[in-house]
Amino acid sequence: MDEIPLLEVRHLDKSYDNKYHANRDVSFKLQSGLLVGLIGPNGCGKTTLMRCINKIQPITSGDILIDGESILPKTSAEVAKLISNVPAEITASFGLTVFEIVMLGRYPYLQNIWWETEKDETIVTDALKNFNIYHLKDRTIDMLSSGERQRVMIAKAYVQNSKLMLVDEPTSHLDIRYKLNIMECLKALVEQNMTILVAEHDISMMARYCDLCIIMKSGELIAVGNPKEVITESLIRDVYGIDASVSTDKDGEIFVIPKKVVGNGGI
Amino acid sequence: MISDNIFRFKQLITKKNNSYIKKKKRRSTFVFVIGLVFLFTIFVVSLCIGSSVILSPIDVLSNLLSAMEKNGEDMTTIEVAINLRLPRALSAMGVGIGLSVAGVAYQAIIRNPLVDSYILGVSSGAGTFAIGSIAYGFTFFGLISSNSPFAVAIFAIIGGLLAFFLTIILAQRSGSTTTSYVLSGVIVGLVFSTIQTIMIIFARDEALNAVLWLFGSFAQVTKLETICILIPVVILTTVIMCFSKELNLVLLGERESQQMGLNVKRFNTVILIFASVLTSFCIAFVGIVGLVGLIIPHFCRMLFGGDHRIVIPASIVFGGSLMMISDLLTTMIIPGLELPVGAITILIGAPVFACLLFKRGKFYNG
Numbered sequence: 328m329d330e331i332p333l334l335e336v337r338h339l340d341k342s343y344d345n346k347y348h349a350n351r352d353v354s355f356k357l358q359s360g361l362l363v364g365l366i367g368p369n370g371c372g373k374t375t376l377m378r379c380i381n382k383i384q385p386i387t388s389g390d391i392l393i394d395g396e397s398i399l400p401k402t403s404a405e406v407a408k409l410i411s412n413v414p415a416e417i418t419a420s421f422g423l424t425v426f427e428i429v430m431l432g433r434y435p436y437l438q439n440i441w442w443e444t445e446k447d448e449t450i451v452t453d454a455l456k457n458f459n460i461y462h463l464k465d466r467t468i469d470m471l472s473s474g475e476r477q478r479v480m481i482a483k484a485y486v487q488n489s490k491l492m493l494v495d496e497p498t499s500h501l502d503i504r505y506k507l508n509i510m511e512c513l514k515a516l517v518e519q520n521m522t523i524l525v526a527e528h529d530i531s532m533m534a535r536y537c538d539l540c541i542i543m544k545s546g547e548l549i550a551v552g553n554p555k556e557v558i559t560e561s562l563i564r565d566v567y568g569i570d571a572s573v574s575t576d577k578d579g580e581i582f583v584i585p586k587k588v589v590g591n592g593g594i
Numbered sequence: 595m596i597s598d599n600i601f602r603f604k605q606l607i608t609k610k611n612n613s614y615i616k617k618k619k620r621r622s623t624f625v626f627v628i629g630l631v632f633l634f635t636i637f638v639v640s641l642c643i644g645s646s647v648i649l650s651p652i653d654v655l656s657n658l659l660s661a662m663e664k665n666g667e668d669m670t671t672i673e674v675a676i677n678l679r680l681p682r683a684l685s686a687m688g689v690g691i692g693l694s695v696a697g698v699a700y701q702a703i704i705r706n707p708l709v710d711s712y713i714l715g716v717s718s719g720a721g722t723f724a725i726g727s728i729a730y731g732f733t734f735f736g737l738i739s740s741n742s743p744f745a746v747a748i749f750a751i752i753g754g755l756l757a758f759f760l761t762i763i764l765a766q767r768s769g770s771t772t773t774s775y776v777l778s779g780v781i782v783g784l785v786f787s788t789i790q791t792i793m794i795i796f797a798r799d800e801a802l803n804a805v806l807w808l809f810g811s812f813a814q815v816t817k818l819e820t821i822c823i824l825i826p827v828v829i830l831t832t833v834i835m836c837f838s839k840e841l842n843l844v845l846l847g848e849r850e851s852q853q854m855g856l857n858v859k860r861f862n863t864v865i866l867i868f869a870s871v872l873t874s875f876c877i878a879f880v881g882i883v884g885l886v887g888l889i890i891p892h893f894c895r896m897l898f899g900g901d902h903r904i905v906i907p908a909s910i911v912f913g914g915s916l917m918m919i920s921d922l923l924t925t926m927i928i929p930g931l932e933l934p935v936g937a938i939t940i941l942i943g944a945p946v947f948a949c950l951l952f953k954r955g956k957f958y959n960g
Contacts, residue, residue, distance in 0.1 A: 422900025
């Protein structure tokens with residue numbers, strides 16, 4: 328247990344300029360090689376927490392450490408080599424092809440002023456093949472389905488060669504098949520010793536795939552632990568303000584069925 | 595043994611052909627070289643054709659250097675003609691390049707295909723101040739002599755940058771989203787163009803000169819002014835081009851590119867200032883030439899893809915060419931009458947653009 332955690336968040340507090348208090352005293356540690364689910368109702372501070380971790384938002388107080396080193400004094404270029412990010416959706420591509428977008432993931436490592444190197448190209452080509460999007464490499468983003476787009480963004484984060492990947496609602500627009508497909512994709516990355524923190528609303532799916540889950544409500548941490556132990560009917564009632572039935576199927580997987588709203592929820 | 599070698603050889607060939615970066619390098623060199631040849635051809639043609647004499651390309655090429663060296667004394671007719679046409683051709687090329695590259699930068703930073711120096715108010719600001727100087731001899735409270743040959747240009751630059759900063763302040767105060775940039779630019783531009791219209795209405799005698807300035811013309815450009823256009827164009831275009839990779843990155847959005855290690859706020863502000871200074875210098879000496887900054891970047895994106903390492907070199911060669919062709923046409927369409935160049939760029943640019951939009955318009959549904 329003396330091992331230095333890959334990610335450690337210490338007493339993180341974040342208030343926005345408009346006094347909105349998004350994260351209150353959040354502390355947790357993650358070891359490497361885990362798929363971690365970040366679960367909580369809309370507006371509970373999941374996205375803010377992620378933006379604080381990858382230094383897009385400045386934090387109000389507290390500290391964030393990667394491999395025991397604080398990221399606060401680091402430049403954003405240094406942080407980009409440690410932490411990668413998969414956004415919930417991608418903006419207009421302006422005619423960039425899939426290959427060019429994935430290649431942008433190599434930006435933190437580029438030395439040349441003009442072209443990438445052969446090595447960058449090999450890494451990108453391998454990633455495209457790994458995520459099964461090599462055949463799409465010359466298409467522009469607008470020609471792809473949502474699921475394919477998501478895989479492109481994951482590939483882009485992958486070639487960033489980071490230790491920690493933050494994924495924000497990767498499956499929100501996807502059908503069941505693509506959802507599984509994306510989660511399998513992330514699972515495969517974790518097996519290569521990457522750590523992935525994924526924010527997601529589908530609790531059953533999180534319980535199925537995650538090694539660890541972090542439950543948040545109103546900017547505070549409610550529980551951290553093995554999803555099969557943490558996710559209970561009373562927890563869901565507390566966090567979401569709904570009655571739900573939590574059971575296990577014949578393979579021992581948890582599934583959650585929402586029943587009815589009680590109170591005004593945890594927002 | 596032999597089959598082994600053949601296999602290795604095959605591998606070598608296929609590897610070479612499949613290398614994406616090499617393919618791209620070849621493609622961008624190809625586009626740039628073809629474009630340069632095209633640009634140079636049009637440059638020579640525009641030195642050949644003029645109102646006085648029509649020269650052969652051989653005459654032009656053999657007399658070009660001697661015409662540039664001599665300064666007024668004992669020049670042959672050919673050298674006189676070249677000497678008269680050279681500033682005009684070079685300034686047209688420079689303005690075409692400058693406006694196109696500035697347009698590429700604006701569109702990438704604001705991530706909106708609609709944006710150019712018109713939309714951001716820069717042109718209206720420059721126009722308003724220039725008309726103040728042309729029609730009313732406005733001197734900025736005596737700071738700049740209205741007799742100075744550079745008065746109009748200096749006013750145009752001040753006006754352009756003023757409008758630009760108003761737009762940026764307004765946009766950044768309202769969330770610096772794509773929409774807020776466009777809306778701020780439209781509002782600032784509208785105010786300036788209204789002032790402009792009011793000034794033209796009351797200008798009476800000078801009204802025609804003012805309106806002509808608004809459409810742009812290369813007819814009166816002097817050697818000194820050409821140099822004043824070319825120097826900022828060469829410097830700022832090179833600087834913007836060096837940031838092609840970053841311009842690709844910002845297309846992903848502000849948060850994403852910051853997460854990738856780019857200081858987005860600083861980068862965006864610096865590039866927007868460069869693009870606006872570039873635009874202001876271009877239109878200061880020749881007047882507002884419309885649509886080039888909007889059409890050329892799109893034209894290049896639709897033909898060669900979105901990577902700025904191809905889009906910017908392509909915009910340089912095609913922007914310069916389009917402007918020289920337009921300037922040539924100003925004197926050729928109606929003999930004895932010179933049309934404003936801004937009208938020509940719109941008249942040839944718009945149909946070509948409409949055709950391309952028709953075929954490749956879906957490109958921007960991202």
